Amino acid sequence: MATDALERLRAEILALSETERAKPAHDLIESLDAPRDSGVKEAWDQEVLRRIAEIDSGQAELLDREEFRRRMRDRIGGR
Numbered sequence: 001m002a003t004d005a006l007e008r009l010r011a012e013i014l015a016l017s018e019t020e021r022a023k024p025a026h027d028l029i030e031s032l033d034a035p036r037d038s039g040v041k042e043a044w045d046q047e048v049l050r051r052i053a054e055i056d057s058g059q060a061e062l063l064d065r066e067e068f069r070r071r072m073r074d075r076i077g078g079r
Contacts, residue, residue, distance in 0.1 A: 013021060054060040063071070 013024060051060065055062065
């Protein structure tokens with residue numbers, strides 16, 4: 001696309017409301033990502049459900065933010 005056409009398109013898009021700009025912005029960013037592996041979304045959905053089930057059943061150890069930070073500092077050597 002010629003530079004003039006790109007500038008016109010940019011000006012038109014920027015004249016839209018934030019909500020209206022969000023969809024084309026999302027589509028453009030998504031178009032730059034590598035092709036998606038089939039089944040990834042479903043695999044993540046299953047992983048989230050598994051983790052929720054662990055929390056609900058009491059199998060997961062939940063940490064507050066300060067405890068998490070302390071453990072991470074200990075793990076990386078107090079950096």
